[in-house]
Amino acid sequence: NLWKDFKLSRFQFTSWHRLEQCDVTGDQLTCPRVRKGPSAEELLLRERTDLCLESGNRRRRREEEGQRWEERLQENWENCVELNLSYQDLGDPFQQENFLRILRRLIRVEKLQLIDNSLTNLSSVCLPRCRMLNLHRNHLVCLRQLPKLPVVEHLCLSENAIRSLGGLGSLENSPLRSLNLTRNPVSFTQDYRAR
Numbered sequence: 001n002l003w004k005d006f007k008l009s010r011f012q013f014t015s016w017h018r019l020e021q022c023d024v025t026g027d028q029l030t031c032p033r034v035r036k037g038p039s040a041e042e043l044l045l046r047e048r049t050d051l052c053l054e055s056g057n058r059r060r061r062r063e064e065e066g067q068r069w070e071e072r073l074q075e076n077w078e079n080c081v082e083l084n085l086s087y088q089d090l091g092d093p094f095q096q097e098n099f100l101r102i103l104r105r106l107i108r109v110e111k112l113q114l115i116d117n118s119l120t121n122l123s124s125v126c127l128p129r130c131r132m133l134n135l136h137r138n139h140l141v142c143l144r145q146l147p148k149l150p151v152v153e154h155l156c157l158s159e160n161a162i163r164s165l166g167g168l169g170s171l172e173n174s175p176l177r178s179l180n181l182t183r184n185p186v187s188f189t190q191d192y193r194a195r
Contacts, residue, residue: 042094077105086115100125103147114138122147135160143167149174156180165195
């Protein structure tokens with residue numbers, strides 16, 4: 001048992017597309033971790049943004065960006081139909097930007113779970129085929145912070161901080177059948193269900 005735990009722990013923080021002899025793609029995973037932090041080099045580059053970069057550094061930076069682009073292509077997010085990206089613990093702005101980048105690539109997703117990710121604004125994201133979206137336990141304050149959801153049928157927004165129904169008109173043309181707003185401040189306003 002101890003040997004098995006050791007063997008598994010070696011791959012604990014490894015991205016699946018970096019594993020050799022692995023046929024798994026991003027659209028086959030149940031809940032992959034996408035919350036990696038910036039590398040030490042990127043942190044260093046953040047600190048030196050005000051300094052002029054030498055031509056050698058620019059070339060190295062272009063090579064690193066090319067390598068990152070290659071890895072992003074291997075992630076295969078565009079083919080995901082059903083995806084669970086819950087509990088990502090997005091603490092750093094880098095992690096949040098990376099997470100939004102992934103969400104913007106989900107052009108075919110129909111069922112998406114984003115539970116407990118401390119998300120505050122998804123208005124820059126469009127999910128053209130998403131029929132079921134679960135945003136339970138995030139930090140959304142209003143319905144205008146939702147992604148564009150033209151065909152959403154089931155939307156769960158329970159345990160957020162939504163105070164009003166302003167922005168509900170953006171869901172007017174979608175075939176919405178269920179909307180869950182339990183444990184939001186708006187659920188304590190008079191006649192909110194009827195509205």
